[in-house]
Amino acid sequence: MEASIFDEFRAIVGASGLITETDELRTYECDGLTMFRVVPLAVLLPTSTEQVQAIVRVCHREKIPFVARGSGTGLSGGALPVANGIVLSLARMNRILEVDLPNQRVVVEPGVMNLNVTARVAPDGYFYAPDPSSQQVCSIGGNVAENSGGAHCLKYGFTTTHVLGMEVVLPDGTLIHLGDRTVDRPGYDLPGVFVGSEGTLGIATKVILRIIKRPEVVQVLLAAFNSTNEAGAAVSGIIAAGMLPAAIEMMDNLAIQAAEAAVQANYPNCGGLLLVELDGPAPEVETLMEEVDEVCTKCGAWEIRVAQSDAERARVWTGRKAAFAAVGRLAPAYIVQDGVIPRTALPQVMSEIDRLSSEVGLRVANVFHAGDGNLHPLVLYDDAVPGQPKAAEKLANDILRLCIKAGGSITGEHGVGEEKKMFMAEMYAEPDLETMQLVRCAFDPENLSNPDKVFPRPRLCGEKPGVYEPHPLEVAGVAQRF
Amino acid sequence: MPAASGIMTQVSWPELAEIVGKEHLRDATAADAIDGVQPQMVAEPGTAEELARALGWARGGGLKVAPRGGCTKLGWGNPPTGCDLVLSTARLNRVLEHAWADMTVIVEAGCRVADLQKALSEHRQRLALDPLWPENATIGGILSTNDSGTLRVRYGSLRDLIIGITIALPDGNLAKSGGKVVKNVAGYDLSKLFTGALGTLGVIVQAIFRLHPLPRESRSLSFSGTPESLNQLLLAIQSSKLTPTGLQLRAAAGSAQLDIRFDGTAPGIQAQVKQVEQIAGSLVPSDAAADVWASHQAIWDGVSPALVAKFNVLPTSFAAVCAQVQRVAGAQSLAWKVVVQSVGTGYARLEGNERALRTALLALRDELAKMGGTMVALGCPVAVKHGLDVWGPPADTQPLMVRIKQRFDPDGILNPGRFLGGI
Numbered sequence: 001m002e003a004s005i006f007d008e009f010r011a012i013v014g015a016s017g018l019i020t021e022t023d024e025l026r027t028y029e030c031d032g033l034t035m036f037r038v039v040p041l042a043v044l045l046p047t048s049t050e051q052v053q054a055i056v057r058v059c060h061r062e063k064i065p066f067v068a069r070g071s072g073t074g075l076s077g078g079a080l081p082v083a084n085g086i087v088l089s090l091a092r093m094n095r096i097l098e099v100d101l102p103n104q105r106v107v108v109e110p111g112v113m114n115l116n117v118t119a120r121v122a123p124d125g126y127f128y129a130p131d132p133s134s135q136q137v138c139s140i141g142g143n144v145a146e147n148s149g150g151a152h153c154l155k156y157g158f159t160t161t162h163v164l165g166m167e168v169v170l171p172d173g174t175l176i177h178l179g180d181r182t183v184d185r186p187g188y189d190l191p192g193v194f195v196g197s198e199g200t201l202g203i204a205t206k207v208i209l210r211i212i213k214r215p216e217v218v219q220v221l222l223a224a225f226n227s228t229n230e231a232g233a234a235v236s237g238i239i240a241a242g243m244l245p246a247a248i249e250m251m252d253n254l255a256i257q258a259a260e261a262a263v264q265a266n267y268p269n270c271g272g273l274l275l276v277e278l279d280g281p282a283p284e285v286e287t288l289m290e291e292v293d294e295v296c297t298k299c300g301a302w303e304i305r306v307a308q309s310d311a312e313r314a315r316v317w318t319g320r321k322a323a324f325a326a327v328g329r330l331a332p333a334y335i336v337q338d339g340v341i342p343r344t345a346l347p348q349v350m351s352e353i354d355r356l357s358s359e360v361g362l363r364v365a366n367v368f369h370a371g372d373g374n375l376h377p378l379v380l381y382d383d384a385v386p387g388q389p390k391a392a393e394k395l396a397n398d399i400l401r402l403c404i405k406a407g408g409s410i411t412g413e414h415g416v417g418e419e420k421k422m423f424m425a426e427m428y429a430e431p432d433l434e435t436m437q438l439v440r441c442a443f444d445p446e447n448l449s450n451p452d453k454v455f456p457r458p459r460l461c462g463e464k465p466g467v468y469e470p471h472p473l474e475v476a477g478v479a480q481r482f
Numbered sequence: 483m484p485a486a487s488g489i490m491t492q493v494s495w496p497e498l499a500e501i502v503g504k505e506h507l508r509d510a511t512a513a514d515a516i517d518g519v520q521p522q523m524v525a526e527p528g529t530a531e532e533l534a535r536a537l538g539w540a541r542g543g544g545l546k547v548a549p550r551g552g553c554t555k556l557g558w559g560n561p562p563t564g565c566d567l568v569l570s571t572a573r574l575n576r577v578l579e580h581a582w583a584d585m586t587v588i589v590e591a592g593c594r595v596a597d598l599q600k601a602l603s604e605h606r607q608r609l610a611l612d613p614l615w616p617e618n619a620t621i622g623g624i625l626s627t628n629d630s631g632t633l634r635v636r637y638g639s640l641r642d643l644i645i646g647i648t649i650a651l652p653d654g655n656l657a658k659s660g661g662k663v664v665k666n667v668a669g670y671d672l673s674k675l676f677t678g679a680l681g682t683l684g685v686i687v688q689a690i691f692r693l694h695p696l697p698r699e700s701r702s703l704s705f706s707g708t709p710e711s712l713n714q715l716l717l718a719i720q721s722s723k724l725t726p727t728g729l730q731l732r733a734a735a736g737s738a739q740l741d742i743r744f745d746g747t748a749p750g751i752q753a754q755v756k757q758v759e760q761i762a763g764s765l766v767p768s769d770a771a772a773d774v775w776a777s778h779q780a781i782w783d784g785v786s787p788a789l790v791a792k793f794n795v796l797p798t799s800f801a802a803v804c805a806q807v808q809r810v811a812g813a814q815s816l817a818w819k820v821v822v823q824s825v826g827t828g829y830a831r832l833e834g835n836e837r838a839l840r841t842a843l844l845a846l847r848d849e850l851a852k853m854g855g856t857m858v859a860l861g862c863p864v865a866v867k868h869g870l871d872v873w874g875p876p877a878d879t880q881p882l883m884v885r886i887k888q889r890f891d892p893d894g895i896l897n898p899g900r901f902l903g904g905i
Contacts, residue, residue, distance in 0.1 A: 102717050103796045125721075147667045154664075160671070161642050176878045182794040182826050183639070184628065184678075186858055186873040187902045188883050192641050192674025196667050216723035236583055242606060242695030280725055281757075284750025340663040342584040372665040373584070412665035420668075427668055428658065435649070435657035436670045438889040442882065454669065 001041050001084075005062060009044055009086075012054045017092070019043040028087050031072045031079040032134075036418050040067070040081035047092045049167060049175065049205040055088060056203065057173035065451045068203045070110060070142030073134045075336055076417030078145060078198045078453060085451075088203060090141045096120055097206065105164070105181050106209045110141025114148075117209060126211040129156035132413065133321045144204050147196030149413040151247040151320070152277070154371035156212070158413075160195040167206035168194065171444040181208055193439060198415050199450035201443040215279035218246070220313050221292055223301040224270035228252050228366065231272035232346040234299035235370045238276065239343070241295065243288055247277040248371035252350075254330065255323050255365040255378070262326030265319025268303045274370070275320060277313075323367045324378065331363070331380035333389070335396045338414040339403035343373045352402050353377060360395050362388070374412035375403065401426065416454045425456045437461075493543050493566075495523060501535045502527045506573070514568055516548055517561035517864045524568040530590075530648060530656055530687035533569060537685060538654020540567055540895060547895050549681040551592060551620030555627050558860050559680050560872050563899035571622050574687060577601045579662075585693040586645065586662050591622030591686045602693060610637035610694040614779050622686040628678030632743070632775045635824050636727040637694060640677050646690030647673040649683075652891050656687065664692045675886075682901045683890040697745030701755065702728065702770035705740045705762060709733050712740040713801035716824055718761050720797065724754050726824075732777055733804040734819035741774045742767075777821045781831045782861060785817075789832045789839040789862040791846070795855035797826055806849040807832075813845075814838035830857075836865045847874055876903035 010018050019025055020042050029037040041064075046052045059066045065085035072079055081087050094111035101124055106117055114135040117128040131150035132138055138148070143159045144166065156162075165179030179191035194201055225231040231250050238245065251259065251273045259265050267273055276292050278285045293304055307313040319326075327334050341349050350366070357364045365378040377399050381392035400410050400423055410416070410423040424433060433455060441461035443449075499507045502525045510521040527533035540547045546564035550556065551571050571592030579588040582605035589598055595609075595616035602608050612631035613624045623629075625647075630639040637643065646660030649672065659672030676686055705712060712731050719729060719742065728743030742758060744751045759767060773780065782790055795803055800822050807830050811818035816838055822828025832842050839862060847857045859872040876883075880903045887894075887905045899905075 101721070102798050104720065105796075125723075147671075149665055149667075157638060157642055158665070158667075160674070161638060170882070174881075176882060178879060180854065182796055182855055184792075184794045184827050184856075185877075186856055187877070187879060188683075188886060189628075189641060189674045189678055190879055190882070192671055192677070196671055213721065213723060215725070239585060240583065242698065244694065280746070281723070281750045281753050283753045284746050287747045287749055340665050342581060342586070342663055344581070344583045369665070373663050374665045407661065408663045409661055409666040409668050411668050412663070413667060415667055416669065424669060427661075431651075431655040431657045432659065433669070434655075435651065435672065435890075436659065439670050439672070439675065439886065442885040442889045 001064065005058065006042065008058055009042065009055065012051050013044050013046050017045040017047065019045070028069065028072070028081060028089070031069070031074040031077060033075050033077040033417070033419055036077045036080050038081045038083050040083070040085055040087045043087040043089055045089045045092050049169070052088065052203055052205050053169050053173055053175055056169050056171065059086065059448060060172045060446070063446065063448065065448050067450050068141070068145070068199045070139030070145070071113070071137050073138045074142060074146060074417065075338065075414040076411065076419040078415050078417035078450070080418045082451060090139065093205065101126065103181065104211050106211055108140050108207050108209060110139060110144070110204050110207060112140050114138050114140060114143055117211070121211050125214050127214055128209060128211050129162055130159045133324065140207050140209070141204055144195050144207055145197070145199045146413065146415045149374070151249055151369060154248060154369070155244055155246045160192060162210045163191060163195050163207055164210055165191060165208035166194060166204045168202045168204050170202045171446065171449040179208065198417060198454050200440060200454055202449055217282040217285045218277065218279040218313060219285055219289055220307040220316050221276045221289060221296070222267070222305045222307065222316055223274045223276070223296040224268035224303040225272040225274065225300055226270065226302070228272035228350050229347045230300040231274045232370065234274055234296045234301065235343060237295040237299060238292055241291055243291070245276050245371060246279045247275070249275040249320050250368040250370040251320065251323060252366040254363060255327070255367045258326035258330050258365060259319035259323050261329045263318050263322045265315060267319055270303070275316060320367070324376070327365050327378045327380065330365070331382060333381050333383040335379040335392055337377045337379065337396045337399050338411050339375050339400050339408060340412040341373050341375060341403050341406040341408035343370065345406040345408070346370070349375070349402050349406055353399055356395055356398055360391050362392055362395055364395070369412070372412070373408065418453055421454055421456050424454065493545065498523070498525060498536060498539055501539060502532050510568060516556055516565055517867070519562050519565045521548065521565045521568045523566070524570060526570045526573050528573045530574065530650065533571070533574065533685060533687055534650035534654055534656045536569060537650050537652055541652045541654070541893055544893070545895060546898055548897055549622070549626070549685040551623030552594060552618040554615040554619045555623060555629070558627055559897070559900035560904070561864060561867060561899070562897055569685060571620060571687070578688070580605065581662065582607060584662070586664070586690060587693055588662060588688065588690045589621050590688055592620050595619050595621065595624060603696060606696045607693045608696050609643060609691050611640065611643060612775065614782070621689055625677050625686050625689060626679060626681045630827070631778055632728040632730060632823060634827070635729050636725070641674050643691050644673040644677060644689055645692050647676055647686060648688035649676060650685040650687050652684070652893065652895055660690065662690050680897060680901050682887060682897045682905055684896070697727070699748050699751055700743060700745045701751050702741060702743040702774060703755065703758065703767035704770040704774060705765045705767050707738060707740070707765050709738045709801040709804040711765065712738050715740055715762055715765060716800065717797060719758060720824060722757065722761055724757060728775055729824035730777065730821060731800050732819070732821045735808065735817070738804070741770050743775065778829055781819060781821050781829050784831060785833050787834070787836050787839060787863045789843060789859060789866060791830050791843060791857050791859050793828050793830060793850055793855055793857040795826055795850060795853055797824060799853045799855065802853060803828070803850065803855070806846060810842045810845045810849070814842045816842055836863055840866045840870070844870070871903065873902040
C-alpha cells in the first residue's frame with residue numbers, strides 16, 4: 001500500500017486511530033480461532049460513522065479489502081485479516097445512543113459489549129435476550145455479523161430476532177438504513193439478510209435492538225442421569241409435553257469434570273447432566289417445574305435439584321458457561337466444534353462420536369444446547385504430540401460430517417468464517433451457493449468486505465447482472481468462474 | 483392451445499404443456515386477472531422441479547410471470563406492468579415431513595394454512611401464526627406477503643418461524659437455504675430475503691418451519707375505553723411481567739377496545755388475569771367475544787369502495803394514529819376503523835368514494851411518517867392505486883433492493899412493477 005494512502009487514513013482517524021507497526025498489528029492477526037493468523041497492512045480504529053464511511057470509500061477507490069472486527073471473540077476466523085488489506089476495528093464506537101423503554105428499543109454503536117446493553121436497562125427490569133457465552137466481552141457488531149445465539153435462544157430467538165434495524169456502510173461507502181425502529185418496513189427484509197452475513201455485506205455502524213421485560217420468575221432444574229441418552233430422552237419428554245423452556249442444556253461426563261475442576265459448580269458426577277430453565281409467571285413455572293421433575297425421574301434421573309434464588313441459579317450456570325475454557329484443564333489443547341442436529345438424532349450422533357473418538361484415541365467432551373440441537377463437541381489433544389493436532393482436526397471435521405448426514409448444520413452459532421467454508425459445499429448444492437452469491441454481488445460486487453470468507457471459493461460477480469459477460473480477470477486468464 | 487396474439491406469437495405453449503402436463507395448463511380467464519392485467523395462461527406444475535423448469539422456460543420466452551397460491555391476496559401490491567403466465571402452486575400442497583419430536587415441519591408452498599395446522603394438531607402442535615384467511619391462504623402466499631396476525635407478540639412473525647426454504651429461480655434452478663434445524667448460521671439467510679418479497683425474486687416451492695405446542699388453556703379479556711386510555715394500558719402491560727400471547731387495540735368512531743389473551747396452565751392464566759386487572763385500575767375487563775382475535779381479518783369486510791391499509795408504528799403512537807385516522811376520515815367523510823397489534827403492525831379501514839380514499843391515504847402516510855411510521859395500501863380499488871406507489875416512498879435502500887432484484891431476476895419477469903419503487 002502506498003504511503004499516501006496511509007496518510008489519507010491518518011487524516012481520517014488521527015494518528016492514534018491508525019496502527020501500522022508489526023508488533024502492534026499482531027494483536028489483530030487472529031480472532032478467537034487462533035489456528036489461523038494473518039497480519040494486516042494496517043488496523044484502523046474509527047470513532048464515528050463518518051470515519052467508517054471515509055475509510056471504506058478509500059478502500060473502494062483503491063480496491064483495498066477490509067475486515068471489520070468487534071471484540072475478536074469469534075470462533076470461526078470470521079475476523080481473520082487479509083494480508084493485502086486493512087482491519088477496521090469498531091472497538092471505539094462503543095456508545096449506547098438511545099434507550100426508549102416504552103417502545104422497548106435501544107440504539108447502540110457496534111462496539112458496545114453485549115452484556116452492557118442488559119446492564120443499562122436492567123434497573124428498569126429489561127434485558128437483551130441473545131446471550132452468547134462470551135457476552136461479557138463480545139460486541140453487538142460481532143453478534144450482528146455472526147447472528148449470535150446463546151443458551152436462551154430456544155425460547156427467545158437469535159440476534160436476528162432482536163435486531164430491528166441498522167445503519168450500514170456498504171462496501172462502496174454508501175450509507176444506508178436497513179429496517180427501522182418499527183417492524184415490517186416496506187421492501188425486502190434487508191436486516192434479515194445482513195444479520196449473520198459475517199461481515200461480507202458491509203459494516204453496521206448503528207444497531208437498533210429490541211429489549212424485553214425480565215420474566216417474573218426464573219428457575220433452573222439440574223438433573224443427573226447415567227447417560228446422555230437418558231438425558232436426551234428427558235428432553236424429548238419435556239418437548240412432547242408441550243413445554244417451551246427458556247433453555248435446555250446438556251453436558252457429558254468429561255465436560256462436567258472440566259467445569260468442576262475450573263469453577264467448582266458442584267455438579268453431580270454423572271454420565272449426562274441436564275439443566276432446564278423455565279421462566280414466566282410464578283404459578284406457571286411452579287406447575288411446569290413439577291412436570292419437568294416427573295419427566296426427568298421417569299427417564300432415570302437419580303438426582304434433581306432446583307435452583308430458586310438468583311445466586312443459586314448463577315452458580316449452576318457458571319459451570320456451563322465456563323465449560324469451554326475449563327476443558328483447557330483436561331488437555332493442553334482442544335478444538336471447539338459447533339454443529340447442529342435434529343434433537344432426535346442425538347443418541348445416534350453421540351454414539352458415532354464415541355466410536356470416532358475411541359478409534360482415533362482422542363477424548364471428546366460434549367456440551368449441548370439440547371433444546372435446539374446445537375452440539376458443541378470439544379476435541380481434546382496434546383499439541384506437543386506429533387500427529388495429534390492433525391488427528392484432532394480430522395476428528396472435529398468428521399463430527400461435522402455426522403451433523404450434515406443427520407440433516408443438521410455445520411454451524412449453529414459460531415459462523416462459517418474461515419474455518420468452515422470448505423464445508424459449505426458439503427452442506428449445500430452448487431445452485432444454493434450460487435444463489436447466495438447473488439446477494440453478495442448485489443451488496444459487494446467487488447468482493448472487498450471480508451473477502452474469501454463463508455464461501456468455499458472466491459467468485460466473480462461480473463460487470464453487470466443478466467447476460468453473461470466474461471470478467472476482465474477471466475479474459476486475462478488469471479481467474480476462473482465457477 | 484389458444485390462438486396467440488402480439489408478443490404471444492413467439493410463444494410455444496405446447497412446450498410448457500410438456501413440462502407441466504397438458505391437463506395442467508389452461509387458458510386464463512377474467513378471474514385470473516391481477517388488478518385488471520390479463521394473463522394468457524395458467525399453469526399448475528405438480529413438482530418443484532416442474533415449476534422451476536416452467537419458470538426457466540418462461541424466461542427464455544420473455545414472458546412475465548405471476549406466482550400464485552390461494553388467490554387471497556392477489557390484489558396486494560402495485561398493478562403489474564405485465565403478466566403473461568400465472569404459475570400456480572395449487573398442486574404443490576403436501577405436508578412432506580412433520581418431525582413432531584423435533585418440532586419442525588417441511589411443507590410445500592401450495593399447502594393451505596388451515597390444512598397444515600390440521601395436520602400439525604394431530605401432535606398438539608401448530609405453526610404459531612394466525613394469518614388472514616387460513617382456509618384458502620397458502621404457505622407460499624403468506625410468506626411472500628409476510629402476513630402475520632395476533633400471535634406475533636409472543637412467537638414473532640414468519641421471519642422468526644421459517645428455518646429453511648427452497649426457491650425456484652428464473653434461471654430454471656432450484657436453490658435451498660437453511661435446513662431443518664432451528665439453529666443454523668451457515669450461509670446467507672435467503673428465507674428472510676424471500677419472506678415479504680411478493681414473489682419478485684423467485685418462486686417459493688417449499689418451506690421448513692419451527693413449531694410450537696398448542697396452548698393447554700387460553701383466556702381472553704377485553705377492556706373498553708378511549709384510544710388514549712387503552713394505549714396507556716397497553717404500554718403498562720408491556721412494561722409489566724405479563725406474558726400475553728395476544729394484545730391488540732381496536733378503534734372505530736366512538737368506541738375503542740383493548741384485547742388481551744393469555745395461554746398456558748390454568749394457574750398461570752389465573753394469576754395473570756388478576757395482575758392485569760390490578761394494572762388496569764378503573765378499567766374493568768369483560769371476557770372477550772369469541773371473534774376478537776379475527777378482527778384483523780374482519781376489518782377486510784364491509785361496504786365498498788374501501789381502502790384497507792397496513793401501518794407500522796411504535797407502540798407509543800397507537801392513540802395518535804387513531805386520532806389521525808379519525809381526523810383524516812372526518813375531513814373526507816369516510817367511515818373508519820383500526821386494529822393494531824402491540825408489536826406495532828395494524829390495519830386501518832376507510833370506506834367512501836375513491837377520490838376521498840386516495841386523499842386520505844396520502845394524508846395519513848404523511849402523518850405516520852412524522853411518527854416514524856409507514857402505511858401501505860393493501861386492499862383498494864385499482865383506481866386508487868393509479869399514480870401512486872401502494873408501498874409508499876422508497877428509502878435510501880432502494881438502489882440496493884433494485885440491485886438484488888436485478889441479480890435474482892435479471893430480465894424482470896417476476897411480478898414486474900408490483901413491489902416497492904416499481905420493482
